[in-house]
Amino acid sequence: MFSKILVANRGEIAVRIIRACKEMGVATVAVYSQADKNDLHVALADQSYCIGGAEASESYLNEKQIISAAILAGAQAIHPGYGFLSENAHFARLCRKNGLVFIGPDPESMERLSDKAALKELIRNTGLTVIPGTKAVATVEEAKTEAEQIGYPVMLKACAGGGGRGIRLIRGQEDLEEAYLQATGEALSAFGDGSLYLEKYIFPARHVELQVLADEQGRVVCLGDRDCSLQRRNQKLIEETPSPAINDAQRKEIIALATEAVKKIGYVGAGTLEFLVDKAGGFWFMEMNVRLQVEHSVTEMLTGIDLVKWQIRIAAGIPLNFTQEEVRMKGSAIECRINAVSCGTLGMLHIPGGPSVRFDTHLMAGTVVSPYYDSLLGKLVVFAKTREETLRKMRASLCELVIEGIPTNIEEQLRIVEDDRFTTGNYDLTFMGNR
Numbered sequence: 001m002f003s004k005i006l007v008a009n010r011g012e013i014a015v016r017i018i019r020a021c022k023e024m025g026v027a028t029v030a031v032y033s034q035a036d037k038n039d040l041h042v043a044l045a046d047q048s049y050c051i052g053g054a055e056a057s058e059s060y061l062n063e064k065q066i067i068s069a070a071i072l073a074g075a076q077a078i079h080p081g082y083g084f085l086s087e088n089a090h091f092a093r094l095c096r097k098n099g100l101v102f103i104g105p106d107p108e109s110m111e112r113l114s115d116k117a118a119l120k121e122l123i124r125n126t127g128l129t130v131i132p133g134t135k136a137v138a139t140v141e142e143a144k145t146e147a148e149q150i151g152y153p154v155m156l157k158a159c160a161g162g163g164g165r166g167i168r169l170i171r172g173q174e175d176l177e178e179a180y181l182q183a184t185g186e187a188l189s190a191f192g193d194g195s196l197y198l199e200k201y202i203f204p205a206r207h208v209e210l211q212v213l214a215d216e217q218g219r220v221v222c223l224g225d226r227d228c229s230l231q232r233r234n235q236k237l238i239e240e241t242p243s244p245a246i247n248d249a250q251r252k253e254i255i256a257l258a259t260e261a262v263k264k265i266g267y268v269g270a271g272t273l274e275f276l277v278d279k280a281g282g283f284w285f286m287e288m289n290v291r292l293q294v295e296h297s298v299t300e301m302l303t304g305i306d307l308v309k310w311q312i313r314i315a316a317g318i319p320l321n322f323t324q325e326e327v328r329m330k331g332s333a334i335e336c337r338i339n340a341v342s343c344g345t346l347g348m349l350h351i352p353g354g355p356s357v358r359f360d361t362h363l364m365a366g367t368v369v370s371p372y373y374d375s376l377l378g379k380l381v382v383f384a385k386t387r388e389e390t391l392r393k394m395r396a397s398l399c400e401l402v403i404e405g406i407p408t409n410i411e412e413q414l415r416i417v418e419d420d421r422f423t424t425g426n427y428d429l430t431f432m433g434n435r
Contacts, residue, residue: 001024001026001312001313001316001318002026002075002076002077002101002312002315002316003026003027003076004026004027004028004029004046004073004074004075004076004077005017005021005026005027005028005029005075005076005077005078005079005103005312006028006029006030006031006066006069006070006073006075006077006078006079007021007028007029007030007031007041007045007078007079007081008031008060008066008078008079008080008081008084008085009041009060009079009080009081009082009083009084009086010032010033010036010039010041010060010362010373011039011041011362011373011374011376012360012361012362012376012377012378012379013081013082013083013292013294014030014041014081014362015040015041015044015360015361015362016081016297016308016360017079017081017308018030018041018044018045019044020306020308020309020312021312022044023309024309024312026312027046027047028044028045028046028047029045029046029047029048029049029069029070029073029075030042030044030045030047030048030049031048031049031050031051031059031060031065031066031069032048032049032050032051032059033050033051033052033053033054033055033056033058033059033060033372034050034052034053034054034059035053035054035368035370035372035373037050038366038367038368039362039367040362040363040364040367041362043364047073049069049072049073051065051066051069052065054370054372055372056084056372056373060084060085061084061085063085063088063090063091063094066078066085066091067094067095067098067100070095070098070100071098071100075100076100076101077100077101077102077103077312077315077316078095078100078101078102078103079103079308079311079312080102080103080104080291081292082291082292082293082294083374086104086291086292087104087110087114087160087289087290087291088110089107089108089110089111089114090107092104092105092106092107092110093107101315101316102315103311103312103315104269104270104290104291104311104315105267105268105269105271105290106268109266109267109268109290110290112265113265113267113288113290114160114290115136115159115160115195116157116158116159116160116161116197116286116287117133117134117135117136117159117197118135118159119287119288120133120285121135122265123261123265123285123288125264126257126260126261126264126265127257127260127261128257128258128261128273128283128285129282129283129284129285130284130285131199131200131202131276131284131285131286132150132199132200133150133197133198133199133200134146134150134197134198134199135197136159136195136196136197137196137197137198138195140176140177140180140181143156143176143180143196143198144173144176144177146198147170147173147176147198148173150198150199150200151200152170152171152172152173152201153169153170153171153172153201153203154169154170154198154199154200154201155167155168155169155170155198155199155200155201156168156169156170156176156179156180156183156196156197156198157183157196157197157198157199158183158184158186158187158190158191158193158194158195158196159187159193159195159196159197160187160191160192160193160195161187161190161191161287164231164233164234164235164236165186165187165190165191165234166183166184166186166187166190166191166196167183167234168180168182168183169201170198180196183196184196199286202276202278202284204278204279204428204429204430205276205277205278205279205284205428205429206227206229206243206245206276206277206427206428206429207227207228207229207231207274207275207276207277207429208225208226208227208228208229208243208245208246208274208275208276208277208283209225209226209228209272209273209274209275209293210222210224210225210226210254210255210258210272210273210275211223211224211225211226211270211271211272211293211296211299211307212258212259212262212267212270212271212272212273213269213270213307213310213314213320214262214263214267214268214269214271214314215268215314215318215319215320216268216314216317216319217319217320218263219319219320220259220262220263220267221259221320221322221323221324221327222255222258222259222324222327223299223302223303223305223307223327223329224241224242224251224255224299224302224303224327224329225241225242225243225246225251225254225255226239226240226241226243226295226298226299227239227240227241227242227243227244227245228274228295229427229428229429229431230416230422230427230431230432231429231431231432232432232433236294236295236337237336237337237409237413237416237432238334238335238336238337238413238416238417238422239295239298239334239335240298240332240333240334240335240387240390241298241299241302241329241332241333242302242329242332243277244387244425245277245281245425246277246281250281250283254275254283255324258273259324261273267288267290268314269290269311269314269315270291270292270296270307270310270311270314271288271289271290271291272288272289272293273285273287273288274286274287274288274289292307292308292311294337294376294379295335295379296308297335297358297360297379297381298333298334298335298381299333301333301335301356301358301381301382301383302328302329302331302332302333302383303327303328303329304328305322305327330385331383331384331385331386331390332383332384332385332386332387332389332390333381333382333383333390334381334382334390334391334394334417335379335380335381336379336380336381336394336398336413336417337376337379337409337413338361338376338377338378338379338380338401338403338408338409338410338413339375339376339377339408339409340369340375340377340406340407340408341375341407341408341409342406342407343368343369343370343371343406344368344369344405344406344407345366345367345368345369345405345406346363346364346365346366346367346368346369346403346404346405346406347365347404347405348402348403348404348405349363349364349365349402349403349404350400350401350402351401352380352396352397352400352401354393354397356382356383356384356393357380357381357382357393357397358379358380358381358382359378359379359380359381359401360378360379360381361377361378361379362377362378363377363378363403367406369406377403377406377408380394380397380398380401380413382394382397387425391417391423394417395414395417395418398410398413398414398417399414416431
């Protein structure tokens with residue numbers, strides 16, 4: 001096991017990783033930008049280093065500065081969290097070159113699996129049904145030709161995408177050229193890779209994902225499904241597990257297929273397979289995220305399994321010590337993402353409590369929300385034995401959560417969980433007016 005880990009991230013996920021390390025008896029090193037010098041993750045870590053200016057390109061994406069800080073601090077491993085460098089094969093290879101363990105998949109796996117168009121070709125041979133689509137399309141004209149063959153409407157997506165960036169819905173050829181230019185520019189800015197691919201638009205549909213853990217010894221365990229259909233402009237707002245749209249037979253079948261697929265592609269680490277589920281209950285594979293997801297907390301609440309700790313153990317070569325049959329998937333858990341809607345400075349903070357209520361956050365008195373980073377302030381997660389109880393607990397917790405000085409989406413989240421479409425579980429990707 002590692003004795004010291006550098007956390008190459010900020011905000012709530014950096015705090016989450018540091019807390020997991022403390023519980024494991026592992027020392028931590030924080031890195032921070034000039035804008036984050038007073039943030040909670042800096043205060044909680046055993047050591048901390050400023051690695052650059054407020055812009056992410058100067059700090060949290062500055063590979064050389066992060067590696068230098070890890071070497072200077074005497075860390076053996078680097079945990080990238082999510083976003084930033086978490087799916088960057090070059091950074092993972094740089095870690096290896098400098099004798100550091102990257103807590104995540106190896107760079108070869110990342111390169112093989114991060115190209116979402118190429119990954120679909122791999123998945124086709126595993127038994128999962130893949131959404132019809134293309135490999136990377138090099139030009140607008142090639143995209144037009146491929147779109148005609150697939151049939152409109154189609155989705156235009158970034159090959160290196162994530163977080164809803166570089167995605168456009170194309171209803172007809174007249175929309176394609178402008179959307180292509182917008183999406184490739186957005187993808188290039190967000191990921192340093194402007195390549196795009198096309199896939200068939202499945203409608204109406206729900207967005208359901210499966211969380212897996214895979215160790216170096218070849219064991220793969222699925223920790224159930226998450227319904228992530230509550231989205232605005234491809235950005236998730238609420239996640240719940242298990243999905244109210246899937247019955248036990250469907251769940252058992254897709255878990256078996258997914259775990260076998262992960263074994264066949266030789267993946268190691270924490271990963272998420274994402275699907276669209278059509279109105280007939282068919283699962284269409286979209287992509288695989290080779291990192292920790294923002295919404296991992298809701299799975300932890302349902303199963304009682306700490307995903308961050310298992311990421312660290314797997315990276316240290318420790319095998320999983322539980323089987324698929326031992327994974328607890330009874331009850332219901334819901335997560336609401338609490339986002340800032342504009343910048344501000346935190347005044348009063350009151351966090352709801354009680355059994356099975358959790359708020360993952362980096363907020364503390366005086367925290368400044370700047371324009372440089374993601375708007376996520378925290379994740380409110382609740383668990384109960386039934387979905388009805390969980391809904392009541394989430395409403396009560398949202399009403400109790402107080403964040404003063406920073407405008408948030410708390411009231412909007414409360415409206416959503418009180419909406420009949422959500423309370424009955426009868427919702428899909430169109431809930432927030434998407435598509």
